[in-house]
Amino acid sequence: MRTAVELGLAFIFLGCWKGAHGLPWWCASKHWLGRESSTKSATAPRVRGSITSGWPRRRPLSVQFNDVTLCIGKKPILQRVCGSCRPGELMAIMGPSSSGKTTLLNTISGRLRPTSGTITIAGEPLNKRHKRQICYVLQDDIFYANLTLRQTLMYTALLRLPDSMSHQDKMSLVDHIIHLLDLQRCQYTNIGEVMHRGLSGGEKKRANIACELLTNPSIMLLDEPTSGLDSSTAHSLILTLKQFAEKEHKTVIVTLHQPSSQIFYMLDRLLLLCNGQNAYFGETKKVIEHFSNLGLPIAPHYNPADFILEQAKGSPEVQERLILGAREGLGLNFNMQDSVKLQTSPSMNSLYSKYLGLPTVHTSDRSTNPYPRDSNCTSCLNRCQEYSKRCPTDASVPTDVNKKTSEIYSEMVDGAEEDSGRSSWSEETVSEASGCSSMCEDYPNMQWPTSFFTQFKILTRRNFCVARPIILSWLNGTQTLILALIAGLLWYQAPRTEESLQDLQGWMFFSANYWMLFILFAALQSFPAEREVIAKERASGSYRVSAYYLAKMVGELPLTFILPTLYFIISYTMMGWDNPATGLMLLFMLLLSTLVAQSVGLLIGAVCYDLQTGITVAAIFTLFTQLFGGYLATRIPPWLSWARYLSIVHYAYQNMNIIQFTYGLEIRCSTMNSRFNSCVEYSQSDSGTHYIPVDEILQERGEPLSLWANSTLLIGFMIVVRLLTYVTLRYLHRPK
Template sequence: MDIETSEDYKLSFQDLSVFINKTQILHNVCGDVHSKEVLAVMGPSGSGKTTMLNAIAGREAVKLGEITINDQRINKQLRRKMGYVLQQDLFYSNLTLWETLYFTAMLHIPEKVSKPDKLRRIDAIIETLDLEKCRKTIIGAQFTHGLSGGEKKRLSIACELLTNPDIMLLDEPTSGLDSSTAYSLMVQVKRYAEMYNKAVIVTIHQPSSQIFHMFNTLLLLADGHVSYFGKAEKALDFFEEINFVCEPHFNPADFLLELVKKDEETLEIILENWKAKSSSNNKKLSNCNSLDLDNFEPVHEPSDITLQYIKILDSDENKDIDKFSNGNQLSDVRWQSSFWTQLKMLTWRNFKQSRSRILSKYVVGSNIVIAFAMAILWFQMERSYKTIRDRMGWSFFIIVYWGFSPIMDAVISFPLEKTIMLKERAAGSYRLSAYYLAKTISEIPLIALLPFIFVTITYWAAGMKGVVEYIATMLLISLSAINSQGFGFVLGAGILNFELALTSSTTFMLLSLTLGGFYIQRFPSWLVWSRYLSLLHYPFAAISILEFADTPQIPCANATVTQFPQCGKNGTDFVTPKMILEDVQVTLPIYCYICTLIIMTILVRILGYFVLRLKTRQKHLS
């Protein structure tokens, strides 16, 4: 395939000043980068490197200064020409590398591009970034083997390359990688910039000397100030002029970093000399002064190893990465894919991710063990007045168990998913409504499956009522589990502190347990209303009606006052089903409990969406 290279671009930033919590992080930072160039932003930790990238990408508010592309002030449309690779690699751990790229391609490449062309583009990028051997490898997590650190970083870059950006922003791409892997990665980045006419800005903390010599331009930050901006190979010349000489065979990057963080006096000398040097120069970068770079000849050429590596990557079979030039065309459309495409792909991805979590072998095994334990303890109970409390205990235990499990799963799993969602939303991947609806749709069948198996095992083993009641009981417990998960979404989305969210969910469920009606049969008269606050009360009441509504009257002569305190009061000779249900605070018709449970389930899902939307707006990402 023929390569369609991008037009020439120049990204400039002048006098960038950024404040975070009233603390100034960047002080009049200036610089620029052209197509086919790699601008390296170096500096000690806390010097403002990531803040500068966030400001350029529009993820951090800029109080003063200007950012332009080809002398046009940057806006949302122009920012779509950028690809931003974060320092932290955030992916769904149970998806493979290819599945991750497929999801990204289907959402980020315009729908006018055919699916076969999208798949060919995925294959081209996989081959270009040398990811073929791990195409079918899952991403992996802390306790799950998957991609290596270098492979994850290349995957992050691959996801951005799918959209064919003209300007790439890479935040610490070599962080956590060994020197060989870091070098190979930067060779690929350099090759990408030169071959496809792209501009690259990369923040990097402490590169090797080989990596340092790949950079076209260097921006050296110190405490948020520019201490050098110019050609990378001329940086040592500037510092030598002010009597800071790098020893021969010493890594220039190490020398520069040690110098700018040595002490305040040294830093002041550097900043003053840089200001004087740039001010006396004739060439200016808009409102900022820069060294005249055009009169210098490069003193470092790429090593033979670098040239050989680029030559290998430059083979004809890899020359189809830039076929799709959608990145070169500005579009006023906010989303590259329709709502239904977003919903379909998000549902597909979330189902694959959640299936491995909700139906993991450990979870399934644990539930089967508990189900058989219940089957043994409640095995074939006698259907008489003597086992009424035992049968109520069976239903209440299952309702409590399938109330706690889903809410805890939602609260525990949501923080990581929310972090990925915020990253993808910041990149304009999909609508929040599509994400939330897809998460609901994809997880409902998974959440309902295990209660179905659990009830099937224990219901018939315990000798409960009949087929109709079994089906109704199964549906009620599944609905209760879905309702509990909805409350977990609300808590997980609404409370940013994970420990607080977990504690809140536990407290909420324990209160529901206490007010559910099984443990406390006689509420204080002034507190009777509180049972309706328990989400466990409604399924328990409905199942109790199913099981006991047609129980034959129990003669008080055959029972004790301890069992049924109603006996002997007001001439009561028989205990009716109504009395049995009133003992556990069940006083309404069954349809009231079922309808309330359904309405509550729907409303809590809607509430979860608005809570999530509110929180994303607070992060300026909605």
């Protein structure tokens, strides 16, 4: 017994010990990782071609979107938005709040389907294959808070880079990305959260970008990368993105809210949105000239970014001037509604006669206009090329606006979980004019970047390292030790007599109930805490849901057993250990009931998005299962007797009674006023010592099922609940 206690305490000590660089020994050990983690200097040389051997290279890809319209219900969010960006360019989407910047970015990435219009990648309609070459950096920095920056990048590389790359090459790539984004000094710092400081805001932004750069995307989409950063950090971040676009020949599109003048002039292209429509698209250096031609000159020494945003938020007349001016610059005609508006508004007619000369261009010479004024949808890509002089010559495939859903997205509906990055880093580039056949050869039709086994193995390690400091926190450990000592003292060396029978049953009922509550509410908070991270990774197609769910169960399994085992060893030893077989069987039943409770907590956490709702549902369930557990109430009305079979405590408590009183020490009858018939009969016959039959003890709490029946029902209940949890994760909460 002493040896078992010492081994348990030693394992707890090892669980709390951290190795080099603050990593737990099982996370840092080369035996646990399977291979020795790379510990190269952050100033490692640039990744060589050996890393990409055997894996296709990324081609530079351009992005064009033409007449993109998106309506949610009857409300238009985007209206005929046009634009394009070439490899090596940094394009910004700007506009006031609620102007559609993030919506447009979601549409370009394929996460939202436009009502009409076309989005082409290198001249091809956007499809699932292109999503492998697009990375999307969200505005919020979503990470596991208790992992270090290097651990985060390491697990991302192991999950999203192909199995054909060696472990050493993947770790070398991590070193290269850390060096590229200047993250050497903070690579062993925890990500952190509000209550536990870790990385700074700028470091989190760069870490967010680093996770996406690992897949070597051809197109980078970043939503508000400078939000929450000071001007110096924001400038450094945008400069890094610009240099990355130029040196690596990538297409980078960002949304910006209110950049400084330094950041503004670093942009190659600018798309200004106003009420979901083009207010300007073209070279950034020409925006001031364009606004001056519209009669909106900028004052000297004024930030041009602030100026154009103020105009986009100006009066309705100014907004109309910007929208029509942008259409004129792009060579777009006006639809029938625009024509009626101009004809019925004298003030607006005079306004645009002064600044744009619209009557002579669009009304007096209709015969020369190739696009009739009442057309519902026109192709503007060729006009965009004439305006910017920098668009590639890829042809765009128009979409019929009479169809509510664009045909180019019909192929993407069933692929919401496709991977957005499945290639390794490559310094070499291939000409964009290589065509579709080359693209198909370079990017084979792989559904996942890694195999199921690889995903399961890596996710098991990560879930173990994520859950360890939460489950084995010093607070939980202290709570368990104190409670075990209190329980041991309360039932210290309880005699095996009829007078102490209720005390023995009280310990069993309390132990089963306490660990049901502890594990259930801990599991309840597990999915809500991880939901954003999992949704982000699922949207990028990093792994299968089944691999994540199985890895979560397996990775947390040993951690779930440690604290209940420690409590049992301390409290049951102090109460009086009968024999090793009885103790091990009781421990097994306690651990089985905790697994069932954990299953229920996971299901409630997966179904209930709102944590407060989940806590309420969990409280009702736990109170229900306690009331019908068989200890607090034995005389249950017949019309409620069915409820006990839904109580997990009922089965666990029955089995613990069966084990304790069948295989443990016998319970002596009371010498006076015994409540058991057999003891009364024995006391009348002679004065010897008699023991209570096991059947009478068990039947006092109702008609029990057998030990194997109770265990089978508990295991079946656990399997069904866990399958329901998987179905909920897989189908109910799919990322959009």
